[in-house]
Amino acid sequence: MLKSLGKIAALTTLLLAGTAHADPVKVGMITTLSGGGAGLGIDVRDGFMLAVKQSGNKDISVVVEDDQRKPDIAVQLADKMIQSEKVDVLTGIIWSNLAIAVVPAAVAQGKFYLSPNAGPSALAGKGCNKNYFNVAWQNDNLSEGAGAYAKATGYKNSFILAPNYPAGKDMLTGYKRTYGGDLAGEVFTKLGQKDYAAEIAQIRASGADSVFFFLPGGMGISFMKQYAASGVDTPLVGPAFSFDQGILQAVGAAAVGVRNASQWSKDIDNPTNKAFVETFQKEYGRLPSLYASQGFDTAALLLSAMGKADVKDADAFRAALKSADFNSTRGSFSFTENHHPVQDIYVREVIKEGDIYTNKIVSTALSGHGNVYVDQCKM
Amino acid sequence: MSLSLFFEQILNGLQFGIMLFVMAAGLTLVFGVMGLINLAHGSLYMVGAFACAAVAAATGSFWLGLVASLAAAAIAGVIVEIVVIRRLYARDHLDQVLATFALILIFSEATRYFFGSFPLYLDTPDILSGALTFPGGFQYPAYRLAIIVIGFVVAAGLFWLIGSTRLGIRIRAGESDREMITALGVDIGRLYTVVFALGAALAGFAGALVGAIQSVQIGMGEPVLILAFVVIVIGGIGSIPGALVASILVGLTDTLGRTLLPIVFGTFMDNSAATSTGSALASMLIYILMAAILVFRPTGLFGARG
Numbered sequence: 168m169l170k171s172l173g174k175i176a177a178l179t180t181l182l183l184a185g186t187a188h189a190d191p192v193k194v195g196m197i198t199t200l201s202g203g204g205a206g207l208g209i210d211v212r213d214g215f216m217l218a219v220k221q222s223g224n225k226d227i228s229v230v231v232e233d234d235q236r237k238p239d240i241a242v243q244l245a246d247k248m249i250q251s252e253k254v255d256v257l258t259g260i261i262w263s264n265l266a267i268a269v270v271p272a273a274v275a276q277g278k279f280y281l282s283p284n285a286g287p288s289a290l291a292g293k294g295c296n297k298n299y300f301n302v303a304w305q306n307d308n309l310s311e312g313a314g315a316y317a318k319a320t321g322y323k324n325s326f327i328l329a330p331n332y333p334a335g336k337d338m339l340t341g342y343k344r345t346y347g348g349d350l351a352g353e354v355f356t357k358l359g360q361k362d363y364a365a366e367i368a369q370i371r372a373s374g375a376d377s378v379f380f381f382l383p384g385g386m387g388i389s390f391m392k393q394y395a396a397s398g399v400d401t402p403l404v405g406p407a408f409s410f411d412q413g414i415l416q417a418v419g420a421a422a423v424g425v426r427n428a429s430q431w432s433k434d435i436d437n438p439t440n441k442a443f444v445e446t447f448q449k450e451y452g453r454l455p456s457l458y459a460s461q462g463f464d465t466a467a468l469l470l471s472a473m474g475k476a477d478v479k480d481a482d483a484f485r486a487a488l489k490s491a492d493f494n495s496t497r498g499s500f501s502f503t504e505n506h507h508p509v510q511d512i513y514v515r516e517v518i519k520e521g522d523i524y525t526n527k528i529v530s531t532a533l534s535g536h537g538n539v540y541v542d543q544c545k546m
Numbered sequence: 547m548s549l550s551l552f553f554e555q556i557l558n559g560l561q562f563g564i565m566l567f568v569m570a571a572g573l574t575l576v577f578g579v580m581g582l583i584n585l586a587h588g589s590l591y592m593v594g595a596f597a598c599a600a601v602a603a604a605t606g607s608f609w610l611g612l613v614a615s616l617a618a619a620a621i622a623g624v625i626v627e628i629v630v631i632r633r634l635y636a637r638d639h640l641d642q643v644l645a646t647f648a649l650i651l652i653f654s655e656a657t658r659y660f661f662g663s664f665p666l667y668l669d670t671p672d673i674l675s676g677a678l679t680f681p682g683g684f685q686y687p688a689y690r691l692a693i694i695v696i697g698f699v700v701a702a703g704l705f706w707l708i709g710s711t712r713l714g715i716r717i718r719a720g721e722s723d724r725e726m727i728t729a730l731g732v733d734i735g736r737l738y739t740v741v742f743a744l745g746a747a748l749a750g751f752a753g754a755l756v757g758a759i760q761s762v763q764i765g766m767g768e769p770v771l772i773l774a775f776v777v778i779v780i781g782g783i784g785s786i787p788g789a790l791v792a793s794i795l796v797g798l799t800d801t802l803g804r805t806l807l808p809i810v811f812g813t814f815m816d817n818s819a820a821t822s823t824g825s826a827l828a829s830m831l832i833y834i835l836m837a838a839i840l841v842f843r844p845t846g847l848f849g850a851r852g
Contacts, residue, residue, distance in 0.1 A: 201654070201658075201663075201764070201765070202654075202764065202765040205658075205663040205764065206663055206664045206665070209663050331822060331825050331826060331829075336822075339818075353817060353818060353821050354808070354821060354825070355821050355822050355825040355826075356804075356825065357825070357829045359769060361756075361760040361761065361766075361769070362558075362562060362759075362760065364561065364690065364801070365555055365558050365801045365805050366804075368551055368554040368555055368558060368805070369551070369805060371551070371554070371685070372548055372550070372551040372554075385665055385760075385761035385763050385766075386761075388665055388760070388761035389759070389760040389761050392669065392670075392758075392759055392760070392761075393687070393759050393760075396670060396675060396676060396677065396687040396688075396690075396759065397677055397685070397687050398676060398677025398679070398685040399685075413664050413665075414664075414665060414761075416664075416667055417664070417665040417666060417667045417761060417762070417763075418667075419667055419669055421669075
């Protein structure tokens with residue numbers, strides 16, 4: 168009797184493992200929904216929720232919390248989500264300094280972390296982890312694209328500028344890696360700084376032939392408006408973060424014509440992207456930004472893995488994530504050995520389309536681009 | 547560093563400082579006259595910027611927006627004073643901090659409710675866009691020059707108001723002896739409302755002026771608020787001349803520090819270490835300045851002797 172009961176139990180377990188996908192997945196999303204960086208977090212959240220909604224999958228539930236762009240709050244939220252909400256997967260963090268504070272502890276407790284934005288080098292190289300996947304880019308990537316563009320254009324003397332925090336340092340490193348010319352100046356600004364008069368004066372005096380800048384969110388709005396008013400006409404180049412759909416309208420004409428590097432653009436020609444741009448616009452009444460596309464892709468990746476494996480079976484689930492078997496808005500997409508994307512980086516130009524400021528692709532800066540930290544990563 | 551770069555940085559420091567003054571003047575009056583710590587002063591700055599952006603977008607005129615910023619911030623100030631602040635004068639500072647902190651949250655969420663989470667567009671008026679070229683080829687943005695001029699006009703107006711009008715006499719009297727001025731028949735409640743509205747209008751005005759070259763977004767007031775507190779502590783609480791001297795001091799220290807420190811470190815360190823150490827130290831510089839001044843003059847530069 169006991170023996171047969173045991174058999175039945177074993178059989179049921181086997182059966183369950185076979186159709187394991189019925190096990191619901193609980194996702195904890197920690198992102199920035201208030202304060203100056205709110206636009207980025209809201210786009211990631213909306214993109215993510217759109218993919219979840221379109222899938223019609225009832226086995227996924229998402230808890231969303233606001234980190235206010237503060238590392239200490241993000242850490243508290245992660246603890247709460249892991250301990251009392253019992254989430255299986257964490258995602259959502261926008262800022263690299265927050266990701267560095269949250270991710271190592273979360274993955275050490277056996278949770279999966281899927282990054283829809285921040286990709287600090289610290290988590291790609293020595294600090295990499297088998298449960299950490301980045302669906303957006305390694306921080307250096309877009310700047311490497313900008314550097315490759317600068318080199319191809321023939322810039323020889325760049326002035327480079329970024330905020331003094333992990334992503335800022337990664338961006339400058341990335342640009343220098345592919346650009347290869349001389350530097351007319353290198354400046355770190357305060358994170359959240361709004362007045363760039365002092366830096367623009369230095370650019371004016373430096374005699375640079377190009378300016379590379381990484382200033383995401385409101386910092387970029389301030390910089391570009393002030394730059395346009397300063398009378399300095401050295402060409403600007405940068406990663407897409409200062410040219411995303413959310414802030415271009417606030418910058419206005421000051422941004423038109425500026426070249427920027429991005430892994431995504433609304434005019435990438437594939438059916439997934441077309442459908443994404445259209446449905447996002449219909450659902451939320453605005454054009455998606457690259458952050459929204461990253462949120463969408465993160466959810467699409469997670470849903471594809473849920474279709475293949477049970478989240479409780481960590482090894483199988485990890486392998487399912489690693490195979491990246493989903494339709495990305497970016498077209499081709501796969502993971503490197505350190506779980507960061509291999510993808511094309513495009514050069515975009517800011518244009519005015521009707522009344523809306525947006526981007527169009529001009530050329531491809533880097534094809535099938537991975538990252539340089541693979542060798543430092545021992546999983 | 548060339549002479550024209552140095553001169554440009556001096557102007558930048560001056561422009562930053564004078565805007566801080568417009569912001570800090572209201573704060574120091576409210577603190578000095580009513581003994582009230584008002585953390586929501588930064589929210590009034592944001593209200594001004596949003597009012598200006600909304601009216602400028604609707605009418606196409608930046609100048610109407612500027613008028614709207616003054617009006618909106620003053621009205622918000624009067625409402626806040628009557629509904630909340632009035633109950634706090636007799637309470638201790640901790641209660642005031644708690645209540646005005648709550649106001650920050652209420653203002654932020656209300657703004658988000660009406661305007662959404664994405665930054666608003668506000669640009670400088672056409673007449674002041676672009677840069678002016680001086681003899682010798684030196685260029686400087688016209689709008690920033692205008693800000694410097696407007697700032698000094700506001701400062702002159704405030705000195706006149708405090709120094710030579712009846713209202714100014716009452717404000718100064720209220721600052722030095724609250725009981726006596728009440729006994730002399732001045733309606734202290736109304737005086738407080740007027741002072742608070744004046745401070746609020748100035749904050750909103752600064753927000754609109756600065757919003758045109760920065761970004762108009764939720765939470766834009768809080769970083770400025772911290773600097774404004776540094777200014778009034780350095781200048782001496784309640785002192786308008788103190789606030790003027792301190793804000794220009796802070797503006798110049800911050801701007802020149804950001805440019806010069808990396809160069810100084812560059813003389814004995816390699817380039818990228820120098821920029822990162824230099825900029826880290828530059829962001830602390832005004833607090834070091836504040837600490838140093840407080841060591842020698844604990845009540846601030848123009849503060850009453852304790």
